[in-house]
Amino acid sequence: MEPTLIYGFPLGSSMGLVAALEWLGKPYRLCRVDMLGEMRELSYARINARHETPALVDDQGRILTETMAVASWLEARDADRRISFDLLSHQADRMHQIMAYVNTGFTAAFSPLWAALEMEPPNPTLQSTLREWGRDRIIERHDKLEDMIEETPFLVGDKPTLADAVFIGVARWLDFHAIADRSRWPKLAALRERLEADPAVIYATTLENGESRQGTGSCIGHVPLAEVISRFGK
Ligand SMILES: N[C@@H](CCC(=O)N[C@@H](CS)C(=O)NCC(=O)O)C(=O)O
Known part of the structure; x- marks a missing residue:
């Protein structure tokens, strides 16, 4: 099946x-x-x-x-x-490392923004605090990811892998929540452009x-x- x-x-x-x-x-x-x-x-x-x-x-x-x-x-x-890569290769280890980071700290940084957006009933003071705190966290997590990655076409080498898949589903939330211009992180911006053009x-x-x-x-x-x-x- x-x-x-x-x-x-x-x-x-x-x-x-x-x-x-x-x-x-x-x-x-x-x-x-x-x-x-x-x-x-x-x-x-x-x-x-x-x-x-x-x-x-x-x-x-x-x-x-x-x-x-x-x-x-x-x-x-x-x-x-x-x-993916041969399980004993360093590339596999790198892929797991990046996926783990994206799926935890990077993704979680957006939680305050989603919580503020979906808050029912609204609480403007709390929503504003969540947005402010979340925004700083998202920027910091982008800074860290930008530092972690290399100048390769995709997150790990020349082909899109599971790390790119996990990344691209979340990366667009930066634009949706209007946190910052993606060009602030040149390597991530180039990666997103490449992935967004992928069939x-x-x-x-x-x-x-x-x-x-x-x-x-x-x-x-x-x-x-x-x-x-x-x-x-x-
Ligand atoms: N730890 C889970 C988290 C998955 C998750 O948070 N999914 C979001 C959508 S991206 C969701 O379903 N949120 C619940 C909601 O929107 O009510 C995983 O990595 O799969």
């Missing part, structure tokens, strides 16, 4: 994993989930009790949550090393927006969330 990636819109970090599946080139299905609606319903707890995306229904019909676990699942099946990223973003586009052909189709829940939910 082909795996199914459950990815969220709008602006889900999981968009990058859709691009990774395209780069990987093996058959897969997708399930598109409204994070502001159906993901918050009780029934979604059967997929992920923390009500988050991404989640993966693996090739045995088992559900796997957490970006890093889904990425590891893909890496273990990437026999041709299209989106797999364009494909993933188009699907996320609810439109259709021709991809590599590896995506067999979309499955409605209700069907995924009834067939594979706990």
Whole structure:
């Protein structure tokens, strides 16, 4: 059975994993989930009790949550090393290091901005504090990532890997929250430009927006969330 990636819109970090599946080139299905609606319903707890995306229904019909676990699942099946590296190589270690940083400190820095945006009922004083604190944190985390990376076309070397996938799903939040101009970090800006022009990223973003586009052909189709829940939910 082909795996199914459950990815969220709008602006889900999981968009990058859709691009990774395209780069990987093996058959897969997708399930598109409204994070502001159906993901918050009780029934979604059967997929992920923390009500988050991404989640993966693996090739045995088992559900796997957490970006890093889904990425590891893909890496273990990437026999041709299209989106990863030989596990004993330094490049693999670097990829894991960057992914871990992006998935933790870098991604978490945006949490205050999302909390302020979604606060209900509104609390202007707290929202303003969250925005101010979050903005400083996001800038600092970008500074650190800019220092960590080298002058290579992608995060680790010449090809897009799982590290780029995890990065590109989150990187665009900088623009959405209008934190700073991306040109402030030249290496990251060049990387984003390269990734945003990549056909797999364009494909993933188009699907996320609810439109259709021709991809590599590896995506067999979309499955409605209700069907995924009834067939594979706990
Ligand atoms: N630790 C999780 C975090 C995933 C996460 O925070 N996903 C966001 C979307 S990018 C989410 O579902 N947030 C819940 C919400 O929007 O209500 C992972 O790395 O997969």
